[in-house]
Amino acid sequence: MTATAELVVDAGRRIAQDHPESPLAIAGLTVRYGDKPVLFGVDYATPPGAMLAIIGPNGAGKSTLIKAALGIVPKVTGEVTLFGRPQAQERHRIAYVPQRAGVDWDFPATVLDVVLMGLYREMGLWRFTGARHRKTALDCLERVGMRNFADRQIGQLSGGQQQRVFLARALAQDAELYVMDEPFAGVDAATERAIITVLKELNARGKTIICVHHDLATVAEYFTHVLIVNMHKIAEGPVAEAFTEANLQAAYGGRLSGAQVTRLAGASS
Amino acid sequence: MNPFLQLTLTPMLIGVLAACACALPGNFLLLRRQSLIGDAISHVALPGIVAAYLLTGTLSATAMFLGATGAALLAVALIELVRRLGRVEPGAAMGVVFTTLFALGVLMLEQSASRNLHLDVEHALYGNLESLIWLEGTSWSALLDPAALAGMPPQIFRLALVLAGLALFTVTFWRELMIGTFDPSFAQSIGARPRLFNIALVGLVAIAAVASFDAVGSIIVIAMFICPPAAARLMTDRLSRQIWWSMGFASASAILGYVLAGYGPMWFGSPHSVSAAGMIATVSGVILAGTALFGPRRRQNLAA
Structure with a gap:
């Protein structure tokens, strides 16, 4: 067990060093929840400027992968670099958007309060929200079509509107890498279009x-x-190249019918 | 002679300070759905305080705080043990450990009472608010007289210090507390250290509980961690306003409860006053019931 772990880490060091330009490179990433292994030995280097989808069946460890990579959940072993440097040093270049269902939307805050959280790094100890911060936050809300909702309590929003507020908070962070956990889950068609438009624009x-x-x-x-x-x-x-019938079949196994896989993979070519 | 200054001012002030000190961190516990932690810590404090008393023979604040902290740590370890060995869910493990430790505290109290010491079960539950009087407060000028002020019950200064510390912490780390409570994953991703502030919050709850416990007893402590913040949440949709409302409700409970305990029974023709601690906790519950029925934000909370 020990020997295996060391091998993984050794391989990880090399991979991370080989990709100094990659916004997010992981090597040998292994994560466990209690006794249950969730991810094992994942190596990946995100190409700069990519628009990447992480896919896989339910419970495959997709969310865990990004949470472990960003230091939100602990990893067993593995190496993570952001832009070729340790995760903690480059945190300010990342905007992370968690799953919408993961927070309590009954929290006593307005839409503007949530977007202002994205400016956390600009507001140091004892310094309070200024007119400049407010303007930045309102501009970000404008970009996702939510400016008129700035003073609403967040619990009064629809699922799609809540997701847009999360995107506006990420925009306020003015990052170079945006990591989003299921941004299209449970949103209406108009919101899905609005979100993908903003993401493509950023890309x-x-x-x-x-x-x-x-x-x-x-x-x-x-x-x-x-x-x-x-x-x-x-x-x-x-x-x-990678979104192929064989790969989907390998990942989803019996959970997708052969016809479904063929159709989906066919759509990409 | 000034009966208000000598007999009423200090217990009322101590009641207000203790209520506010518990309600302030209680706001964050409520929003994290961890209100039970306040309840739990105030229960666990009892055996810790009694043990510290039995070991040192004094009721000094330091000994009591160390005892309560030790008991809290022991409780956390025991909960983990029960959860793993007994394979029960965390809530049940918490409930078992805290009630058992509290019961142990009661047994230890009885033992110490039989040895004629100054702690007893009534004190632990109700505190001794009515006895925290200020005999030097003979006239209003005593409020400016350092010698007379020094005669005030020491709980006033201790609680004022604790409340000031809690307020300073809340203002300084407002953003960390708010982001970490609303969205811990995001807080971790931006380096706002949600885990550290979670531990700090539990520590502050312990400090507030132990500091208040001696003066006002566990009934008020438990009620004030939950009732004023819960009532305040039904009044507003902004966190900062919720906290101000909770401070107002906590103060109103303490003042109204103290007055009602002293004079209320007389209005109904009874010559005996009732326990101030019991009445203060009751008033806070009545306020919560009122906001649950008439609070402007109650509908959407019920829907959630």
Whole structure:
């Protein structure tokens, strides 16, 4: 066991050093919840400027992968670098958007309060929200079409509106890498279009986007790269190369019918 | 002679300070759905305080605080043990450990009482608010006289210090507390150290509980961690306003409860006053019931 772990770490060091330009590179990433292994030995280097979908069946460890990579949940072993440096040092270049269902929307805060959380790094100890911060936050709300909701309590919003508020908070962080956990889960069609428009716009300006994604039907349309996981890494690469019938079959096994897989993978080519 | 200054001012002030000191961190416990922790810590404090008393023979604040802290740590370890060995869910493990330790505290108290010491079960539950009087407060000018002020019950200064410390902490780390409570994963991703502040919050709850416990007893402590913040949440949708409302409700409970305990029974023709601690906790519960029925934000909370 010990020898295996060391080998993984050794391999990890090399991989991380080989990709100093990668916004998020992981090597030998292994995560366990209690006694249950969730991810084992995942190596991946996100290409700069990619629009990446992380896909895999339910419980495959997709959310865990990004949470462990960003230091939100502890990892057993593995190496993570952000832009070639340790995670803690480059945190300010990352905007993370958790799953919408993971927070209590009954929390006593307004839409503007939530977006202002994205400016945390700019507001030091004892310094309070200024007019400049407020303007930045309102501009970010404008970009997701939520400016008129700034003073609403967040619990009064629909699921799609809540997701847009989370995106506005990420925009306020003005990051270089956006990591989003299922941004399209449970949102209306208009919100899905609004979110993908903003993400593509960011991507066009050179920002790297990573989304945990559920809807295989939109992978080819929205993303440039995929990372397919199911506890282990199944495949990675540009959508045209890695989003194939064989890889999906390997990841999802019997959970997708052969016809479904063929149709989905066919859509990408 | 000034009966208000000598007999009423200090117990009322101590009641207000203790109520506010518990209600302030109680706001964050409520929003984290951890209100039970306040309850739990005030229960566990009892055996710790009695043990510290039996070991040192004094009721000094330091000994009591160390005893209560030790008991809290022991309780956390025991909960983990029960959860793992007994394979029960965390809530049940918590409930078992805290009630058992509290019961142990009661037994230890009885033992110490039989040895004619100054702690007893009534004191632990109700505190001794009515006895915290200020005999030097003979006239209003005593409020400016350092010698007379020094005669005030020491609980006043201790609780004022604790409340000031809690307020300073809350203002200084407002953003960390708010972000860490609303969205811990995001807080971790931006380096706002939610785990550290979670531990700090539990520590502050312990300090508030132990500091208040001696003066006002566990009934008020438990009620004030939960009732004023819960009532305040039904009044507003902004966290800062919720905290101000909770301070107002906590103060109102303490003042109204103290007055009602002293004079209320007389209005109904009874010559005996009732326990101030019991009445203060009751008033806080009545306020919560009132906001639950008439609070402007109650509907959407019920829907959630």
